[in-house]
Amino acid sequence: MNKVHFQSEExxxxxxRQGDERALGIVYKTYFxxxxxxxxxxxxxEQEAKDIYQExxxxxxxxxxxxxFELSCKVKTYxxxxxxxxWLKKLTQRNKYVGKIDDxxxxxxxxxxxxxxxxxxxxxxxxxxxxxxxxxxxxTILEDFFINDFSMQQITDKMGYTNTDNAKNxxxxxxxxxxxxxxxxxxx
Amino acid sequence: xITQEIQEQxxxxxxxKMPAAEKASFEKxxxxxxxxxxxxxxxxxxxxxxxxxxRRTKLKKQFDSFHKEWKEESKEQPFIYTYGVRAFWRNxxxxxxxxxxxxxxxVFSTIFMTNYLRSLEHQQVSNYAELKKENNHIKKxxxxxxxxxxxxxxxAADYAASATGFMISPNGYIVxxxxxxxxxxxxxxxxxxxxxxxxxYKAKVIHKDQKLDLALLKISDSTxxxxxxxxxxLNTRETDLGESVYTLAYPREDIVYGDGAISAHTGNDGDTxxxxxxxxxxxxxxxxxxxxxxxxxxGIVTGKxxxxxxxxxxxxxxxxxxxxxxxxxxxLLEPLTLPRKNYMHYLRRPDQIxxxxxxxxxxxVYKK
Numbered sequence: 001m002n003k004v005h006f007q008s009e010e011x012x013x014x015x016x017r018q019g020d021e022r023a024l025g026i027v028y029k030t031y032f033x034x035x036x037x038x039x040x041x042x043x044x045x046e047q048e049a050k051d052i053y054q055e056x057x058x059x060x061x062x063x064x065x066x067x068x069f070e071l072s073c074k075v076k077t078y079x080x081x082x083x084x085x086x087w088l089k090k091l092t093q094r095n096k097y098v099g100k101i102d103d104x105x106x107x108x109x110x111x112x113x114x115x116x117x118x119x120x121x122x123x124x125x126x127x128x129x130x131x132x133x134x135x136x137x138x139x140t141i142l143e144d145f146f147i148n149d150f151s152m153q154q155i156t157d158k159m160g161y162t163n164t165d166n167a168k169n170x171x172x173x174x175x176x177x178x179x180x181x182x183x184x185x186x187x188x
Numbered sequence: 189x190i191t192q193e194i195q196e197q198x199x200x201x202x203x204x205k206m207p208a209a210e211k212a213s214f215e216k217x218x219x220x221x222x223x224x225x226x227x228x229x230x231x232x233x234x235x236x237x238x239x240x241x242x243r244r245t246k247l248k249k250q251f252d253s254f255h256k257e258w259k260e261e262s263k264e265q266p267f268i269y270t271y272g273v274r275a276f277w278r279n280x281x282x283x284x285x286x287x288x289x290x291x292x293x294x295v296f297s298t299i300f301m302t303n304y305l306r307s308l309e310h311q312q313v314s315n316y317a318e319l320k321k322e323n324n325h326i327k328k329x330x331x332x333x334x335x336x337x338x339x340x341x342x343x344a345a346d347y348a349a350s351a352t353g354f355m356i357s358p359n360g361y362i363v364x365x366x367x368x369x370x371x372x373x374x375x376x377x378x379x380x381x382x383x384x385x386x387x388x389y390k391a392k393v394i395h396k397d398q399k400l401d402l403a404l405l406k407i408s409d410s411t412x413x414x415x416x417x418x419x420x421x422l423n424t425r426e427t428d429l430g431e432s433v434y435t436l437a438y439p440r441e442d443i444v445y446g447d448g449a450i451s452a453h454t455g456n457d458g459d460t461x462x463x464x465x466x467x468x469x470x471x472x473x474x475x476x477x478x479x480x481x482x483x484x485x486x487g488i489v490t491g492k493x494x495x496x497x498x499x500x501x502x503x504x505x506x507x508x509x510x511x512x513x514x515x516x517x518x519x520l521l522e523p524l525t526l527p528r529k530n531y532m533h534y535l536r537r538p539d540q541i542x543x544x545x546x547x548x549x550x551x552x553v554y555k556k
Contacts, residue, residue, distance in 0.1 A: 021250065028254040029261065041279070054251045061247060102279065123237040124244065131241070146235055147242045172192045182234055 364475030381546035
């Protein structure tokens with residue numbers, strides 16, 4: 001990836017909101033050292049820093065694509081604050097939190113969780129297991145239909161079915177199976 | 189059951205692709221049919237989590253590729269490390285500084301102290317001689333003599349060291365210097381009273397005090413009969429300068445009398461636990477009792493300064509008193525009472541010596 005410069009932070013944020021991968025990559029690579037430093041100085045490892053950072057970036061990304069979300073501070077501060085909060089949570093879960101964190105940046109304390117991670121996590125895990133049990137070609141068909149918004153004709157052509165009815169039938173079966181597995185793992 | 193046809197309706201309703209007219213009738217159906225409503229809701233949840241899942245997996249893949257790029261770039265320009273080192277220094281500078289200064293202080297003080305102590309030790313050795321009579325040179329001389337005379341006389345002296353000790357309680361406790369019995373495997377005590385009756389007992393080391401250089405022995409021989417009383421008394425007060433004192437000791441096989449006076453209230457290098465005395469002493473005098481004119485025990489002879497004439501040292505008797513107090517009761521085989529009543533203060537000195545003679549022992553130390 002070539003170096004791309006954005007004139008200002010507003011421009012960068014705008015680019016991310018529009019789904020510019022390069023802008024996201026710049027943010028990712030610019031602030032990872034900061035988080036790596038923060039976590040390794042608070043009893044973490046490099047791998048843990050990567051996991052926490054990616055989780056924080058996920059939250060950042062999702063919030064940026066939420067039209068109601070307003071970024072009230074610098075991207076750097078936001079990423080740091082989210083990572084910090086996630087790391088604190090992890091330390092508390094492990095009973096390793098001793099009441100003191102070495103900070104290297106200013107941060108905004110979050111009063112409530114920006115997202116509801118418990119429910120999201122459960123959904124995420126259930127879907128991951130369901131999809132791996134479902135296997136191919138069902139996964140590709142469902143992804144093309146629900147995510148990539150392919151028409152049934154496109155799917156028929158792509159997967160090599162003789163006609164759209166066959167494809168529709170196949171998609172129906174796949175969806176029913178996925179539903180069954182998913183709800184056996186995830187109770188609502 | 190949900191047929192394929194209904195399922196497609198649900199899908200288009202959830203995806204909001206249903207024509208308006210059809211949508212109205214479908215919503216009416218949902219209100220009437222609970223199962224249909226539930227199926228719609230479930231479909232919605234599943235499609236949502238499916239979308240989240242695939243979006244996140246895609247994003248995760250993207251992040252991983254960013255991470256890989258970052259790793260490669262940071263390898264080219266390892267700014268992360270300089271950042272890390274600088275920040276490390278900034279955060280831990282005080283700790284490091286304290287640790288380093290402690291290390292420096294420890295190292296130099298250790299070097300200084302060990303050198304200082306070593307030099308001190310030399311000084312002590314040169315200015316102070318313990319009066320234990322080492323038998324090695326005698327042995328050597330004896331063997332030389334025996335070789336020249338073609339006679340076998342070595343059996344007479346096969347002990348490693350000899351010095352003096354004296355009894356401090358009627359049931360057979362004997363005091364001597366610690367340096368006399370250090371490294372001893374067996375200890376025997378011998379005395380000859382004024383009627384020239386010789387006694388020899390096996391003794392056991394009960395207690396040693398490194399600081400005071402005192403040792404407590406106990407006669408462990410079955411042939412020993414406890415005495416009725418001790419003729420002398422232990423003086424716990426400090427004796428005045430110039431007070432006339434005398435000692436009885438075994439610098440050789442016969443008991444030797446020596447007299448003089450208290451010359452100073454401190455011993456070698458200002459050691460306040462000792463007196464300096466002007467009594468002529470020789471190796472073998474270690475552990476000899478020091479008595480005043482009335483026959484009160486005022487000290488225990490311990491050493492001399494080889495560089496100064498007539499400068500010998502004796503441990504003050506009050507330390508013997510504190511030593512006895514400090515010995516744990518369970519390490520004593522029999523109760524130990526120090527003599528507090530003097531039965532010989534009215535006697536002339538030769539008569540005092542007659543009384544004491546049997547209580548002063550030649551301590552012989554054997555090493556295997």
